[in-house]
Amino acid sequence: MKQIGHWIDGKLVPGTSGRFTDVMNPATGEVQAQLALATPAELDAAVEAAAKAQPAWAATNPQRRARVMMKFADLINQHMDELAELVAVEHGKTLPDARGDVQRGLEVIEVCMGAPALLKGEFTDGAGPGIDIYSMRQPLGVVAGITPFNFPAMIPLWKMGPALSAGNAMILKPSERCPSTSIRLAELAKEAGLPDGVLQVVNGDKEVVDAILDNETVQAVGFVGSTPIAQYIYGRAAANGKRAQCFGGAKNHMIIMPDADMDKAADALVGSSMGAAGERCMAISVAVPVGEGTAEALIERLVPKIEKLKVGPYTGGADVDFGPVITAQAKARIEGLIGSGVEAGAKLVVDGRNLKIQGYENGYFVGPSLFDEVTPEMEIYKQEIFGPVLTMVRRESYEDALTLVMENEFGNGTSIFTADGDTARDYASRVNVGMVGINFPIPVPLSYYTFGGWKKSAFGDLNQYGPDAFRFYTKTKTVTARWFSGIKDGVALNFKALD
Ligand code: NAD
Secondary structure, three states: OOEEOEEEOOEEEOOOOOOEEEEEEOOOOEEEEEEEOOOHHHHHHHHHHHHHHHHHHHHOOHHHHHHHHHHHHHHHHHOHHHHHHHHHHHHOOOHHHHHHHHHHHHHHHHHHOOHHHHOOOEEEEEEEOOEEEEEEEEEOOEEEEEOOOOOOOHHHHHHHHHHHHOOOEEEEEOOOOOOHHHHHHHHHHHHOOOOOOOEEEOOOOHHHHHHHHHOOOEEEEEEEOOHHHHHHHHHHHHHOOOEEEEEOOOOEEEEEOOOOOHHHHHHHHHHHHHHHHHOOOOOEEEEEEEOOOHHHHHHHHHHHHHHOOOEOOOOOOOOOOEOOOOOHHHHHHHHHHHHHHHHHOOEEEEOOOOOOOOOOOOOOOOOOEEEEOOOOOOHHHHOOOOOOEEEEOOEOOHHHHHHHHHHOOEEOEEEEEOOOHHHHHHHHHHOOOOEEEEOOOOOOOOOOOOEOOEEOOEEEOOOEOHHHHHHHOEEEEEEEEEOOOOOOOOOOOOOOOOO
C-alpha cells in the first residue's frame, strides 16, 4: 500500500508517529494510500526548521521572490493535467472541474508575481521640520495554512502564494482526504526556486492542528473548512495571540425575480448547485423564486435538465457531469438529510438517493435532488448539505426574499437573477453577504479582488488572496525620522588646503 508522509526541508519524509489514516478513492470506495498523521513533536520540528529558513527568504528582495512565483506559475501550467488528475483521484471531481480547481489557484500565484507592488509601504515627506514618516510591510515569520478537502489545489495555492511571496515561511496542513496535490505543489515550488524549509507540508488530523494552534513560533493561521471548526480554530488561535482568519461553511441563496430569463436562471441553478456534487462553499443550495408562477416556471425547466445529468467517476468519459461525494459518511449524511426533508413535509421533486453506478457499486455517488416547498425551520434549509441537493423556498415579494437571506446565519455568497437594474442594485447594496452575483451564479471574485464571507461564513479580519492577503500575512512598521539641519549648511565647496 502506498504511504504518504510529509514534505519537510525540501524533501519527502515518512511519518514517525505510527498513526495513519486511509486515503480513499471516492469513486470506488477503495483505500488508495495511507497517510501518516504527524505528532505534535513532528510539527514543532517542522516549525523550528521553517523558522531557521525564513530570515534568508525574507531578506531576498521582493522581486526575486516574485520570480520564484513566476516560475512556479509556469510549472503549474506545465503540470496542469497531472495536478488535475491528482485532484480527481482523491476528491472525485471531473477532470475539467479539477483543472478549474488548479486554474483558480494558479491565478492567485499570477497576482503574487506582482507582490512587490502590493508590499510597498507609505511615505510622508516633511511631516515636520526635517521629519519624514514612512511605513513598511514586513513578513510575520512562520505562518500556517489549514485547508479543506473540496479544493485540493486552489485553496493551498490561495494560502501559500501571498504568504510566501510576502517573505514568510509556511506550514501547510492540507485535508487528510486529499493530501497528494499539496505535496506535488511543494515539489514544484522547490523546482521553481523556493528555498528548502520555507514551505513545509505537514499531514495530520486534529492533533497536528492543535499543535499548530499552540506553537508559539507560528504567528498566523489561515484556515478554510466547516463553520464549527473555523470558529474553534479562530478562538484557540486568537487566545494564543495569533493572527487568525478562518473561513467557514455556507448556505448560498439565489433570488429569481419574475422578470428573470428563466432558461438562463435554470441553467445557472443546475450548474451551481450540482457541479462538483454540490461540494463547493459557493454552491447555490437555495433557490428563492419570487412571485406567482416563478417556482413553476423554474421547476418545469429544472426537472428535465436535472434528470439528464450524468453522475459517474472522473474516468467515465467527457459527458460525466459530476462525481461522487467525498466519503461514505458524507453520502449517508446527505441521504439522511433528504429523508428528513421528506418527513418534514417538503416536496421531493427529484430524488437522488440510492444511486448505483454499474462497476462502481461501492463508490460514494449521490444523484441530484430537487426539493420544492422548503421552509426555514427544516433541517434541509438550516444545515449546509454539501451535496447535490437544490432546495426551493418560495417567497411572495422581493422584500420577503431579501429578509430570508438576511436572516440566514451564513453569509458567503448569494445571487440575484433579474432584468431590472434597480432591483439588482438594491440587492447588492443591502444584502449582508460577502460575495454577490447579479445574473451570475457563483460569484467567486477574480484573484486581484479578495474572497471572504460574512456572518458565520468567516471569523477574523481581512479576506483571502488579493491585497487583503498581503495585509494579513505582513505587519506594518512605521518609522518617524528626523534629520537635524546643519550639515548641509556647513559643507565647504572650495578646494581647501589641509590645516
Ligand atoms: P473540515 O472543517 O472538516 O476540515 C477542514 C480542515 O480542518 C482539515 O484540514 C481538517 O483536517 C481540519 N479539521 C477537521 N476537524 C478538525 C478538528 N476537530 N479540530 C481541528 N482541525 C480539524 O472541512 P472539510 O469537510 O474538509 O471542507 C468542507 C467545508 O469547508 C464546508 O463547510 C465548506 O463550505 C467549507 N469551505 C469554505 C470555504 C470558504 O472559503 N468559506 C471554501 C471551501 C470550503
